[in-house]
Amino acid sequence: MRFLFLAGVAAAALHPQIAAAQDQSGGEDEIFVTASPFGHESDDTPAITSSVDSDDILKSGGASIADALSKVPGVSGTGFASGASRPVIRGMDSNRVRLLENGTSVSDVSDVGPDHGVPIDPLAARRIEVVRGAATLRYGSQAIGGVVNAINDRVPMQLPGAPLSGEVTGSYGTVDDAWQGSGLVDAALGNIALHADAFVRDTGDYETPLGTQDNSWFRGHGEAFGGSYFFGGGDSHVGAAIEQYDAKYGIPGETSFIDMTQTKVLTRSSFALGSGLLKALSLDGSYADYRHSEIDGGEPVATFTNTEYDVRAELLLNPIDMLANAAFGAEYQHRDFAALGEASSYLLPTTTESVAGYVFVDMEPMYRLHVEVSGRVENVDEIGTPVSGIATSRSFTPLSGAIGALYEVSDEVKVGLLFSGTGRAPGITELFARGPHDGPGTFEFGDPDLQIERANSLEASLRVRSGAFQFEGSVYSSWFKRFIYGDLTGRTCDEDGLCTTAPDGDFREMFYRQQGAHFRGVEGKASYALLDAPSGKLEANLLGDYTRATLDDGNNVPRIPPWRIGGGLDWESDRFDAGFSVTRVAPQDKAGAYDTPTPGYYDIGAQVSWRPFASQPGIEFAVIGQNLANEVARNAAALNKDLVVMPGRNVRFVVKFALP
Secondary structure, three states: OHHHHHHHHHHHHOOOOOOOOOOOOOHHHOEEOOOOOOOEEOOOOOOOOEEEEHHHHHHHOOOOHHHHOOOOOOEEEOOOEOOEOOEEEOOEOHHHEEEEEOOEEOOOOOOOOOOOOOOOOHHHOOEEEEEOOHHHHHOOOOOOOEEEEEEOOOOOOOOOOOOEEEEEEEEEEOOOOEEEEEEEEEEEEOOEEEEEEEEEEEEOOOEEOOEEOOOOOEEEEEEEEEEEEEEOOOOEEEEEEEEEEEEEEEOOOOOOEEEEEEEEEEEEEEEEOOOOOEEEEEEEEEEEEEEEEEEEOOEEEEEEEEEEEEEEEEEEEOOEOOEEEEEEEEEEEEEEEEEEEHHHHOOOOEEEEEEEEEEEEEEEEEOOEEEEEEEEEEEEEEEEOOOOOOOEEEEEOOEEEEEEEEEEOOOOEEEEEEEEEEEEOOOHHHHHOEEEEOOOOEEEEOOOOOOOEEEEEEEEEEEEEEOOEEEEEEEEEEEEEEEEEEEEEEEEEOOOOOEEOOOOOOEEEEEEEEEEEEEEEEEEEEEEEEEEEOOEEEEEEEEEEEEEEEEOOOOEOOOOOOOEEEEEEEEEOOOEEEEEEEEEEOOEOOOOOOOOOEOOEEEEEEEEEEOOOOOOOOEEEEEEEEOOOOOOOOOOOOOOOOOOOOOOOEEEEEEEEOOO
16 A cells, blocks of 8 residues: 555656646745745844755655754754654753744644654645744744744745646655655636645654664654635735644653644735835734544543644834834734643643734844844733642743844855843743653653743854855854753652652652753854866765753753764755765763763765656655664653664655656
């Protein structure tokens, strides 16, 4: 059946009416929709932005957004399971990295536990953007570390260039017997744009240099259908989409698995307002019904539900003197979370409601100087029941602001400087956790008296685009006041909460606490074209990042990824691409209290791509090698790193059909 599926995918792709979906990637002139309300190019923002396109996503493999971003400087993943790995940006994850789909909430429970997956499969994304800096305040105070936005065409934002277009892909991976495929179709019917897509992924337990990693399998599929109506000469539109996501995946180190489902409705609309002061009004929203059950012995032992809606309105102004652009926005979120069955001993039902307003402006006060300023005020109300058993209501009003400047030293060199002060309301687990959480194996105690966390951050960036040489890099430092973290005590507990110093308990005791913290680091990437000729381009690449995070009491912040540095060579031509990379991931010997260090390893990869038909460049075959040295690798950011080894040597075979 698997071979028949891929054959069917290929047959559909070869239908003469189907054309390539528009490629939204671009290199230097890439437009980032998340980084600014005004659609700035990648080199025109004070903080460096990053992205991966659909080709990068397909070749990276993996069932999570974090897997797709593994080669972006400063980004890693929590790596808990094949179906559950949330992005980590500069050592920050969970409540400090906001995950979005087309600018609205993913509406899941991945912030409640690292064993909970994100219901966005990378195969469904056309592009994933990683944004830091002033623009993150458009999306909430839970974006101190940054914003990860998965962008797709499920609600079309423009009329397709062809009456009918599409793309299909398929791949197979050896390390886990992984079969995956995806397809999409876009159609234009007069002023109406329609979109449909689907994906399927099926993997077994993956192999490691130490043997099979039991219970590491993943099976998932999803479907979506959407459309938009365009009017006013195509400058305005209203649109909506409905999507379904279903997945089952094992929890390594456990015998249980998670059965997850989400139904979601997206709306996206934009109205052109003319050439006066008001330029445009956009209205985006989402409603999602999420549920997952943790299955053990064939029966659900715990269930997590999340019903959430998110609405955002943004008003754009036309230029006023040196004020190049201005945007005013408002956002409303409502979330009802519940943990049922055995999970009710971990976290009782909670309700979170937030109302926020923000402003984002950019200006050019002098030649070659671009300045961005943003501010946000929120009111967050959270209702839950902490370990005391007394229902508690907390209200927070975080204030945040940022100012960034980008100066063009010359046509080849740009320098940026960004300062931000951000407030964050505590999350529901940090306030109300009250018992055992089977997935990560922790017995957690929230603190309903936690205060607003504040971070003051300073970041400097440098971009160089000089002929064959390209470079971009950042140095940053963030000083936290009342930093919230999970503090392991070294004790273990049983299910009833009896905790002792004995090491053989089922759960590790963890308290959510606050104190000052300092994050600092450096990241960057560079490339040099060794050969740039009509026949092709040979390029050398280098990438590296480093984060150091300490608490005011002298201890290390737990679960921080170690530094890494790597490089390689890439050849690109019209018909043939090839490349290899070698990355050194350092040991993490600065683990948090009662955490464990991880050894270093080398990650060696290679890939070859072939487009055999000059008249049909959208037909492509690729072979990708990952961890070719078959190194034993553990993820320093994972709570279960002592039990879980990352996948060993993998060879992936990829086919893609996108016909113009």
